[in-house]
Amino acid sequence: MKTVFVSIIIFLIMSCKFNDKEDRFTIHSDKIMEDKAFPKKAWWKEAVVYQIYPRSFKDSNGDGIGDIQGIISKLDYLDRLGVDVVWLSPHFDSPNADNGYDIRDYRKVMEEFGTMADFDQMLAGLKQRGIKLIIDLVVNHSSDEHEWFKQSMSSKDNPYRDYYIWKSGKDGKEPNNWPSFFGGSAWEQAGPDGEYYLHYFAKKQPDLNWENPKLREEVYDLMRFWLDKGVDGFRMDVIALISKQQGFKDMDSIGLQHPEFTYAYGPRLHEFLKEMNQKVLSNYDVMTVGEAFGGTPEMTMELTDERNEEIDLAFWFDVARIGRDNWYQNDWSLTEFKKLVKEQCDVNYYNWPTIFLTNHDNPRTVSKFGDDSPEFREPSAKLLAMLLLTQRGTPFLYQGDEIGMTNFPFASFDQFDDVEIKGNYAKVLASGISPETYLEELNQSGRDHARTPMQWSDEDQAGFTSGDTSWLAINPNYTRINVKDNLEDPNSIFHFYRKLLDIRQDNEGLIYGDYQDIAPEHPNIFAYTRTGAKATYLVILNMSSSQDALELNSSYTDYQLVIANQAVENKLLNNTSLKLGPWEGRLYQKNNTYHENIKN
Ligand code: NOJ
Ligand code: CA
Numbered sequence: 001m002k003t004v005f006v007s008i009i010i011f012l013i014m015s016c017k018f019n020d021k022e023d024r025f026t027i028h029s030d031k032i033m034e035d036k037a038f039p040k041k042a043w044w045k046e047a048v049v050y051q052i053y054p055r056s057f058k059d060s061n062g063d064g065i066g067d068i069q070g071i072i073s074k075l076d077y078l079d080r081l082g083v084d085v086v087w088l089s090p091h092f093d094s095p096n097a098d099n100g101y102d103i104r105d106y107r108k109v110m111e112e113f114g115t116m117a118d119f120d121q122m123l124a125g126l127k128q129r130g131i132k133l134i135i136d137l138v139v140n141h142s143s144d145e146h147e148w149f150k151q152s153m154s155s156k157d158n159p160y161r162d163y164y165i166w167k168s169g170k171d172g173k174e175p176n177n178w179p180s181f182f183g184g185s186a187w188e189q190a191g192p193d194g195e196y197y198l199h200y201f202a203k204k205q206p207d208l209n210w211e212n213p214k215l216r217e218e219v220y221d222l223m224r225f226w227l228d229k230g231v232d233g234f235r236m237d238v239i240a241l242i243s244k245q246q247g248f249k250d251m252d253s254i255g256l257q258h259p260e261f262t263y264a265y266g267p268r269l270h271e272f273l274k275e276m277n278q279k280v281l282s283n284y285d286v287m288t289v290g291e292a293f294g295g296t297p298e299m300t301m302e303l304t305d306e307r308n309e310e311i312d313l314a315f316w317f318d319v320a321r322i323g324r325d326n327w328y329q330n331d332w333s334l335t336e337f338k339k340l341v342k343e344q345c346d347v348n349y350y351n352w353p354t355i356f357l358t359n360h361d362n363p364r365t366v367s368k369f370g371d372d373s374p375e376f377r378e379p380s381a382k383l384l385a386m387l388l389l390t391q392r393g394t395p396f397l398y399q400g401d402e403i404g405m406t407n408f409p410f411a412s413f414d415q416f417d418d419v420e421i422k423g424n425y426a427k428v429l430a431s432g433i434s435p436e437t438y439l440e441e442l443n444q445s446g447r448d449h450a451r452t453p454m455q456w457s458d459e460d461q462a463g464f465t466s467g468d469t470s471w472l473a474i475n476p477n478y479t480r481i482n483v484k485d486n487l488e489d490p491n492s493i494f495h496f497y498r499k500l501l502d503i504r505q506d507n508e509g510l511i512y513g514d515y516q517d518i519a520p521e522h523p524n525i526f527a528y529t530r531t532g533a534k535a536t537y538l539v540i541l542n543m544s545s546s547q548d549a550l551e552l553n554s555s556y557t558d559y560q561l562v563i564a565n566q567a568v569e570n571k572l573l574n575n576t577s578l579k580l581g582p583w584e585g586r587l588y589q590k591n592n593t594y595h596e597n598i599k600n
Pocket of ligand 1: 098
């Protein structure tokens with residue numbers, strides 16, 4: 001009697017469980033389409049994006065500056081790698097105060113990079129290979145050489161005056177104490193009327209006045225210009241900064257340490273983005289990703305909540321910038337890192353995360369998150385590829401990641417090109433920091449690490465240019481770290497990325513599946529599952545340069561190895577005690593039997 005009773009209870013529990021899973025995983029049921037556990041599908045959620053910094057990608061004419069024909073010559077390379085979307089950093093006409101993030105003409109291609117015909121050829125070449133293109137939209141500010149600004153500066157009565165933000169000084173000084181991110185005041189006096197204009201970045205980057213509806217229409221027009229050419233969306237530069245706090249009140253000493261919290265998420269940000277979406281974006285099938293620093297996760301989520309119809313994706317910098325305080329790099333722990341990753345993955349149903357570890361403003365992925373010593377560079381770069389491509393969120397790879405490019409060994413300040421580093425030099429030294437300390441920190445945190453030219457081969461100038469020099473020094477390690485060697489070696493970092501890209505694209509569970517950190521407290525091993533409709537994936541990454549072990553519970557036995565960055569003897573996971581070598585990473589998979597039951 002007792003046995004019968006127990007059996008009935010077990011049966012009831014099992015059938016509830018089964019129904020539960022059936023509810024979640026039967027894709028064709030209408031009921032499930034509404035199930036909030038399943039993200040809605042979109043091409044930009046499934047895509048892997050590759051960022052090109054054109055100045056440093058490939059030079060085609062020997063002047064030492066990367067250009068569009070250079071990119072065209074490498075389209076087959078991108079195709080071979082298998083990325084779905086290219087994000088091109090600014091390619092517009094610019095005097096290059098900040099390498100193109102200061103635009104003089106939004107409808108013209110930078111002369112050094114080529115012509116509009118080159119751009120069209122590149123776009124067509126990408127499309128032929130099934131690769132989409134998103135471009136940089138830099139509309140928080142323009143160049144001071146933009147025609148709008150020249151007009152605006154010429155007089156108070158000029159019709160373009162209100163395209164920018166002008167204020168009169170206070171007691172013969174700047175209108176308030178706001179600082180520029182690139183050193184000094186955020187105000188510069190200019191023009192015949194003695195007023196000051198606002199510039200959050202360099203003084204050659206005056207901020208546009210989004211309060212002015214005419215300016216907004218100009219922006220929407222230039223967006224349409226590029227969308228009508230067939231580009232597939234935008235990465236939006238510092239988009240959270242476009243709406244200014246109109247009071248223009250002085251900051252207190254805490255505000256001055258992190259001005260981004262005053263500058264970002266101004267009162268009309270959502271209104272402006274909704275208008276942009278309604279007037280422009282909603283008419284095209286495109287993706288948008290906003291650079292959104294300076295707010296809380298909740299504030300960022302409001303930008304990307306699909307119910308708000310603003311933008312699709314945002315870059316949160318907490319993971320990529322872990323431990324950073326401006327240019328200072330503090331120590332950080334893997335447990336903190338995991339918490340930040342989880343925070344991003346836990347966005348609500350209406351949001352979709354991004355995952356990235358670097359871009360053109362940050363040090364190299366392997367140097368910050370891996371170990372770039374000769375012994376561990378390769379395994380750690382491969383492990384970081386596993387991390388990037390098995391996370392829940394749209395991955396963004398940065399050029400050179402796929403061959404494990406490293407930070408540059410800067411030995412003196414004159415080797416830097418970056419306007420941020422140069423602009424802040426005086427202020428940093430005035431605060432009592434020695435040049436040696438600043439240089440040491442910049443060797444970890446500086447933006448130029450990511451900007452040294454791509455290392456294509458072991459020939460002179462790393463095959464980047466046929467000329468004698470390049471605009472920024474080439475990392476001397478190009479003789480051993482370059483694309484040519486990577487392509488020839490089937491076990492290279494490049495080929496590992498390529499395989500992982502294939503695996504991600506073939507396994508929907510790695511894209512849409514649930515994320516669960518299964519060892520959040522482990523100090524060295526990052527272990528998580530991704531649970532999709534058909535399979536569950538188990539990712540185990542030893543993010544340290546020493547051996548370590550992980551105890552798994554028995555539910556993880558019988559998982560099959562999919563890919564690993566080091567040789568693994570037993571392809572079947574049948575042991576709950578795992579020992580992992582330094583930077584060893586494994587991806588396992590187990591088919592969901594209940595799914596098979598449903599199918600039968
Ligand atoms: C963010 C860009 O990524 C960075 O490179 C640039 O300096 C600033 N925005 C200003 O446009
Ligand atoms: Ca060139």
